[in-house]
Amino acid sequence: VYRIIFALVYWAAVSSVLQADETTPRDPSEAANDSSLAATIWNEFRGPGGAGIVSTTNVPEELTVDSATWSVATPPGKSSPILWRNGIVLTSSDGKRLSTHVYERNTGDAIWVRHGPDVPLESVHESSSPASSTPCADDQHLYVYFGSYGLICYDWHGEVVWRHPIKTPRTLYGMSTSPIIANDKLILVVDSDEDLPESNLSQSRLLAFDKQTGAVAWETPRPLQRSSWSTPTLIHHAGQSILAVLGQGRLTAYDLQSGAELWFVNGFSRETIARPLVDDDRVFASAAMLGGVADDQPDTAPYWHAILKFDANGDQELSRDEMTGPFTFPLRPDLPIDHPGFGIPMPSDPERKSARLDQMFRSIDKDENGRWSMDEFVSALSFNRGKPLLIAVQPGGTGDVSESHVSWSLHRGIPEVPTPVLIDDRIYMVADGGLLTCVNAGSGEIIYRQRLGTTGHYRASPVATATSLYVVSEAGVLSVIQLGDKFKLISQSELGDRVDATPALDRNTIYIRTEGHLHAFRSRVSSP
Template identity: 35%
Template sequence: MQNGHSILIPILFLFIVGCQRQSETTDGNLTIWPQFRGSNCSGHAGEGQNLPVKFSTTQNVFWKTSISKGYSSPCVWENHIFLTGCDVNKKELSVFCLNRDTGTMIWEQVIPVEKVEKQNKRSWPANSTVATDGERIYVYFGSVGLLCYDFVGEQQWTVSLPIPKTRHGMGTSPIVTGELVILNVEDKNDPKIMAFDRRSGNIMWEQKQPSLSKLPPESYSTPVVWNGQLIIYRRGEIVGHDYQTGKRIWWFNTATCGGSTPVIANDILFVETYAMLGEPKYHVILPDYVSLVNQHDRDNNLMISKGEFPTDLAIVNRPEMGGSYGRKPLKEWFKDFDTNKDSLLDKTEWEKTVDDLTAFYQEHGLVAIKLGGIGDITHTHFLWKVIEDIPEVPSPIVVDGNVYMIKNGGIVSCIKADTGKLLFRERLGALGPYFSSPVVADGRIYISSRKGIVTVFEASNKLKILAKNDLEAEICATPAIVDNKLYLRTEEHLYAFAN
């Protein structure tokens, strides 16, 4: 039997190494951006960065290089930039490394696959951002699993994982903490968080996640780290897990689909708990069955076929997104409402449809949670909540005591981090959907719309827009900031912008 000291020493060692490895990305180092949104997903650059405010496809371009399509963000370690891509037609995934000074390709590894992970039409099979510990890189593709390469492109290990079943395609990214690589695998049939040994790829532990609603489990969030805990944001809850074992330490229940990634400041967790019908202005007014039949039953059989179903009814209407992004016709879900599969909706099926949809009218919001609790902390550690104009995908950012969030339509909100007081909510004047998350350097926040407009504004109590820069291409990836340069990915290029 081992004595207490022999057990305690390796545990303490792993915890100390974990803290040291995490601190390596929080010491203001100007030449690393080792994972999605940099240090602990915060979006913060090191101090003293001198980035250009104004830039374009020709202005303040340090270099520009063509790359394969993907939505993963740049991962930077000293002179290396790591990215992923996918050629859907060829069924080829790619991992590649660029020289940070010149943008030239150092190496590329192509991974052919038999089947490409299914995505929604606005996503792509190369969503996940590479993570690195300065020795190796760790890459996740839903189509393959988790892969590890060294800095010269030699594959070190691979863990094959089943293609996850999700609504939109996997959006999470791996992180490295201590000796572990952590991956949030929210397959709707087998949701879990997994920990791998960073050197060998061996699975050290995995923690199954419960299903909390009649909807399937769902999460597109990247884990964040606090005080030896891994924090996972998923449908219906935010959870703190023990770093060494995966055991659930605490949980906070909330209406959400787990789309963005939380941020931490001063031991407070800020989470955008978005739900598709989470605000009254998004609620759909549905007719009763008699009205539906009276208006649309053209063949007078007292039932509604798909051809008769009205096209102006929408499950959600978000005009701020523009075009097809903002409107989801209810007719697209006709086969789900037709439970007996006779291609007709009867009174019982329609009334169940109305009941099911109105059940999703649950209040969402930007939530502030005091960290440090155990068990169910839904009520005990709740600090405040802002319930309007909550982003669907972009993560929040905390700067100098304020929380900023950006939603579709270019609506930016600024909230006091300690009280939840709204300081301003205004439009940036850059319309359309937003998938990229904000980053900050030298008191300036950079945020990209999917339409390719990068807005720069001051981090202050009032909105002061400094520039709106049009890159004339789609932007879904979040930028990286390293060594006085902004590394920004468009649909087909990676730019390095510098003064």
């Protein structure tokens, strides 16, 4: 049993979270009287070990926004909530400053908010945020990473214990990798597109810090890696503590104590986002094809249908003068055409954009008749950007173990952003368009593939209880699915707001951060 770690916290002086800096002391044990809350820890991205699981059957399975136990307005940010004792932690960025917020788990009341150093905010993709990395926590401290600044360690009173500035990496979309606690160390992947001085090698690196002081314990260069967004996972094999790190093109294992590279597996795409998973004797890692393609032989029809959304005269072809408004070459055809992830980014300057569209049109209009036909467009589609890949790896070996230690690989239904869930020797993963795939973790065989009936993008990772899987789309549709070899949809509900963050779970509650709120949906039934 963990000892109560809040010796002193603060009341919020005002109702607004952003004005909660002025506080008065409060003993949190007065509110931490629900043992089902205090006994559950969800202290990093996707909970302990990154598994995304709690062993309970009492989290509500049918819910609506109106049925929330409590809801509080929250400032902008993409980080996922974490839970420690009676606290819920989020980070935010309002476009000017970086902030860390602690709320009370029972009520949603603000306990404290602290603002980070005043620094220039990193440039991020339209669908991202300077507050995308999820904090982690232990008995003594809360650890927060902002790509714009670096690491900040707070105690549970909200006092700064240490800071460690880290140069903002150059990335395609902005930083979203999260720190993790590994024994006495704090681990952070800092992959970057920026080259070393007078070199074609990158500045990417894996860092380990003394979690008590913030001093660097070791630093391992990753010179062949470019920007990536995955969070490392700690594994234990043959008496050794190992860090599994998914990056551009490969999964790499490092010794926790020294930072030495142990082995790696090749075959992944340029963009790696999902966190590796582990069980007693395997490591699982996944990444979609560049552009979010989930299958190695994708259906081309949705791409042409996306093009025809711009077919103003309805002739089932596309002329250059119909390439108007938000037109671009589709990468994720299930998304709305004005979604920032729909297609290839276009220049904001009108002249440069027009020139780019002219070039794009000419490259596909092979017969030069001034129109794209379906055949011309489909023949121009290229899916040679790295296969979508899910693998099972036996830890061990040295160097490249791609041939010797990979038990199986799968190339269908692979998510772009969400990390899968591994439970009861099954892997559940959801790809864009609401495609849920259940895989036998022992063999890699697909058990079932099922459309959830919710199209669009999926950014939040699924989470699970002992009996149910919780999957929420970017559009805010929450699907609850019964675990097992046969698909069974238990419920589906609209949250009424966009969702990018992965939910957090305790024994009887699911906490969901939407674009504007943090909701708690709680069952009053206690776990046995």
